[in-house]
Amino acid sequence: MPATDAPSDLRRWVNRTTFGVSPALLEEVTSAGWEGWVQSQLAPNDKADSDCLKRLKNLRLHIEYDVQPMTTAAAAGTKPMMTAKAAVKVNEDRPLKLLDQPLEKTFSMYGVNEVDYVEKSRAMEEVMMSALLRAVHSRWQVREMLVEFWHNHFNVNAEKDESVLLAMPAYDRDVIRAQALGNFRAMLQGVAQSAAMLFYLDGVESKASPANENFARELFELHTFGARNYLNHLCTKWREVPGALEGKPAGYIDQDVYEAARAFTGWTVENGNEDDDGVKRPNTGRFMVREAWHDPYQKRVLGVEFDSQRPALEDGLRVIDLVARHPATAHFISEKLCRRFVSDEPPETLVKKAAAEFTAALDAPDQIARVMKVILLSPEYRSAPATKFKRPLEFLAGYLRAVGADFAPRMDVVYQLDEMGQRLFRWPTPTGHPDSSGYWQSGTFLLRRWNLPLVLRDESWKGIAAFHFLTLTPADCTTAGQVLDHWSGRLLGGKVEGQSRAALLQVLMDDDDAKDDSEFSGDDKDRDARIGSCVALIAASPEFQYR
Structure with missing residues (x-):
């Protein structure tokens, strides 16, 4: 590993280009070195992401609605006639079967009144669930960040009508995800010819x-x-x-x-x-x-x-x-990428270097990957401070990744993100979400954000996120100070000092007189709960809000 790749630098760089640092990710990038890790991230192999693929396969999403029975005549193709029979209720947990389904099969529901709208909106919901799960558990974090970037850049509002809803799995899979690290011209044509964009605009x-x-x-x-x-x-x-x-x-x-x-x-x-x-x-x-x-x-x-x-x-x-192929496009796209991955006001020197690579690689199948390599390995990227305010999804995923949670998303999570200002795949205008810190920092949005780690541990959310606070606390952490240092290190990369430390020790010990050397004792359930409360407060700290 190059001598310049200090642990604190690696952490800052990784935090800015992923959905969040985890101990395993830090080990990986430390072993490979920054350049080696970036190279691997820009050429992802899905077969090497078996854990995430397994989680997607095992994920179940609830679906529930009433089905009104039709007469035999209706089934034969004549005008539907309602019978006097009682409605049949669909009430089940179903796998994400639309994600890989061909467009023509999913879109066959378009305009069919006999298919309940809940079945149609399922297409959008499955894309949402896969995006949430991949943000937390995918090994290929740079690609996932770029998929989110391109969905924002080529924004469509999936809630416009059922045509866009039904087109979302194919739009995500065959257009955005397929070319997230590929060729911009190819992606642009895919967008222009997609049912999602053609119906949306x-x-x-x-x-x-x-x-x-x-x-x-x-x-x-x-x-x-x-x-x-x-x-x-x-x-x-x-x-x-x-x-x-x-x-x-x-x-x-x-x-x-x-x-x-x-x-x-x-x-x-x-x-x-x-x-x-x-x-x-x-x-x-x-x-x-x-x-x-x-x-x-x-x-x-x-x-x-x-x-x-x-x-x-x-x-x-x-x-x-x-x-x-126009130079204005090269500059505009490069500036947006630098804004997303570096800072709200990216250095013009870096934008020009990225634009030059964009132009040089116009016909390359990995054009976007080449531009990203220029950005991520640049001196400007390495020296930039952590000033990008995390979007709600970045905050959520970053918290779950830092604490080692098992995450199985449901629509409840989407509604929480809505209340923090991020409407996944449903931003109403073609502009996409703002990419500046100020938008995300309103009082209401921040309050929802700070409460989210506590909400995730509520009993009503059981099954969405499983936490292992005590299990992931090393056995040799026997004092309150040691436990606090372990968890602040996981979330922040260092110790918490001063008044914040005193307050966190009190929460960790449930004792106003708690000290660093206080013995961290109690039954397992109680200690786990106290660690969870302490970690939730660390996640609300200013240091955790930036990447």
Whole structure:
């Protein structure tokens, strides 16, 4: 291990690029060295994550609703008729069977009134549960952080309607997760052609005269160039954009949005409707092109002329090529990655280095991994202080990882995160959650955060998180001070001093006169509970809120 990789440095670096430090993770990165560990994280092998895969396989999520019986005629395909029979109740704990199910099978429930909405929302809930479990238990922590980043970057609100709900497992699995460390251009095309995004931004019905502009505008403003490169306040015609006449426009204007929207007309999905020839298509949610909906006439995007009568697929793909390869996109994406993994105001020197690698690796299948390597191994990353305020999921996962809890999430956890400001897969606008510390620091959000470790130990939450405080306390920790130092070391990487130490000792011993050398005695259940209360307070400390 390089001499510069001091334990305190390793802890700070790991804490910033994962969902939280654990003793096992620190041992792993200490053994491999920072560079070696980063290399392994950027080339994850799912087969080497057997513990997490086993937990996903064994996880059960409750589902409950009433089923109203239909007549025999209804079953044969005629108009449903309710019988006088009593409703049948579905009430079971079910595995996450939709996560790996093909899109066409899950999406077959779309528009089917006989399928209860609870069954449809299950698709979104399973994605939520897998994200929560992986954040805590996956070995490939950098990928999990990036999956969360890209879901935020290419945000869709799964609660918009059942079409987006049903598309979520495929969107997460085949688009975001598949390319989280891969190629940005490939991921951008996957997003543009996904049922989730096409339904969320209404592209699924976009046709000529007029085209729906929702996706085209977010493509420029949120997904590639960024609002900073919107130049319509300076110029309103493409020729006026600096560099446009040389084929290198500095930014985009409304004309680019309008023309790009025209290029995407006809991009839709199979949703049980008729195609251009009057043939009823299957209800699969798979991407398809309807040429009859496409605006075939001449277009100009970012100063590049599109000839008329080009196929709809080619027009849309050319727009994606143009925006994915533009220098403004390289800078915008790199800046967002640096903001997520380094600080709210990332160093411009690092952003430029990341953008240069983004551009150099435009066609590489591991483009994003290469950019992340530049960021994580940079001097700017290594020297940055712990100033990123943890999002609620990072706080939750970091606490559970630090204390070695067994975690089997339920929707109760999602509701807790909602109350702390993080709406998993349900942020209402395309912007995604804010990535600045201030948003997460309101009084209400903080109060919910500080109470969360105590809530997790409530009897009503039994089965969600199993804690082993006493079991994980070394046998040679026989005094209150030793026990406190062990657990503050696990959560904070060092000792707690001063008034905070005195207060924590009192909680740990349930004694106002507790001292460092007080014997940590009592029956096992009582000692375990006292450690849990003490650790919950450590988790509420300012030091634990940052990464």
